[in-house]
Amino acid sequence: xxxxxxxxxxxxxxxxLAFEKNSKIKHEFFDGEMFAMTGASLNHNRISRNxxxxxxxxxxxxxxxxxxxxxxxxxxxxxxYTYPDIVIACDDILxxxxxxxxxxxxxxVIFEILSDSTEAYDRGxxxxxxxxxxxxxxxxxxxxNHCQVERFVRGDDSWRYFSYEEMKQTVRIDSVDAExxxxxxxxxxxxxxxxxxx
Numbered sequence: 001x002x003x004x005x006x007x008x009x010x011x012x013x014x015x016x017l018a019f020e021k022n023s024k025i026k027h028e029f030f031d032g033e034m035f036a037m038t039g040a041s042l043n044h045n046r047i048s049r050n051x052x053x054x055x056x057x058x059x060x061x062x063x064x065x066x067x068x069x070x071x072x073x074x075x076x077x078x079x080x081y082t083y084p085d086i087v088i089a090c091d092d093i094l095x096x097x098x099x100x101x102x103x104x105x106x107x108x109v110i111f112e113i114l115s116d117s118t119e120a121y122d123r124g125x126x127x128x129x130x131x132x133x134x135x136x137x138x139x140x141x142x143x144x145n146h147c148q149v150e151r152f153v154r155g156d157d158s159w160r161y162f163s164y165e166e167m168k169q170t171v172r173i174d175s176v177d178a179e180x181x182x183x184x185x186x187x188x189x190x191x192x193x194x195x196x197x198x
Contacts, residue, residue, distance in 0.1 A: 009033075013079050017101045020081075026070075029081040030129075037083060043144040043189050044085075044113050050187050051086055051111060051142070051180065058178040064090040064108065073110070074103045077132040085142075086111035088176055106135035108175050113142045127152070131159070137175035146191050149182060 010032040011019070019034070020027055026037040040048075048069065055066040067087045074081050074096055081103060088109035096103045110130060112122045122141060130136055131154075139152040139159075149171050151162040164171050167183040 013081070014098065016081065017098050017103075020072075021099065021101050026072075026083050028083060030078070031080075040113075041115070041144060043191075044115065046187070046189050047113050047142055047144055047185060048085055050185055050189075054180055054184050055086070055088065055178065058180075059088070059176065062090075062176070064088055064176045067104070072103045073107055073133075074105055075129045075132055076105065078129050080129055082126070082129075084110045085113045088173075090176065107133060108135055109138045109140065109173060110136060111140045111142060113144055115144065138173055140171070140173070142185065144189070147182060147186060149180075149185065 011029070011034065012032075013029065016027070016029045016034060020029075027034040028037065029035075052066055052068060059065055065088070067089060069083050069085050071087055072081055072083055073087060084107070087104065087107045089104060089106060090108045094105040096105055112118075112126070114122055127139060130139055137154050141150040141152075143149070147165055147167060149164045151164070151171060151173075152159045153162070153174065164182055167181075167186065169182050171180045171182065171185075172178075173180065
């Protein structure tokens with residue numbers, strides 16, 4: 001989840017990375033501006049944990065690995081830096097390293113967990129930028145408010161769309177030869193029910 005910093009100041013990518021290296025919170029970078037990453041909901045955290053756990057098992061021993069939301073990704077064509085919720089990279093991982101700050105350049109699969117504040121951005125401008133990453137083969141959106149996983153797959157001339165809306169369904173991730181059950185993705189996730197608080 002991102003929140004635009006109130007004080008506008010145009011920055012170069014190098015200035016952003018220098019700032020980010022010592023920042024206590026994460027920021028995304030787009031068009032010369034930084035956007036602070038805000039805290040995520042209980043459902044968001046559970047979904048992220050579930051996907052990471054399942055992928056960790058499924059990809060073990062393969063040439064691919066899943067990386068958490070701490071792995072920054074660069075969209076080179078836009079000089080844009082983002083923090084996807086989950087990313088999968090394969091084979092030789094390419095990193096940009098500037099003054100000790102590492103950024104992934106060749107993701108194969110990107111997951112974003114939708115929230116009310118970021119859904120339009122994740123579906124729109126962010127996806128249009130992600131499509132500029134030549135290595136990216138699949139983009140997967142996961143709702144935290146109801147049972148729905150949407151998968152976009154790169155084709156020769158366009159992106160194909162698939163939607164999964166039942167717990168018994170399986171999301172096939174062709175580019176990494178893996179399958180995720182929606183019931184595993186949504187393990188312990190309650191829709192319309194907040195976590196118990198004291």
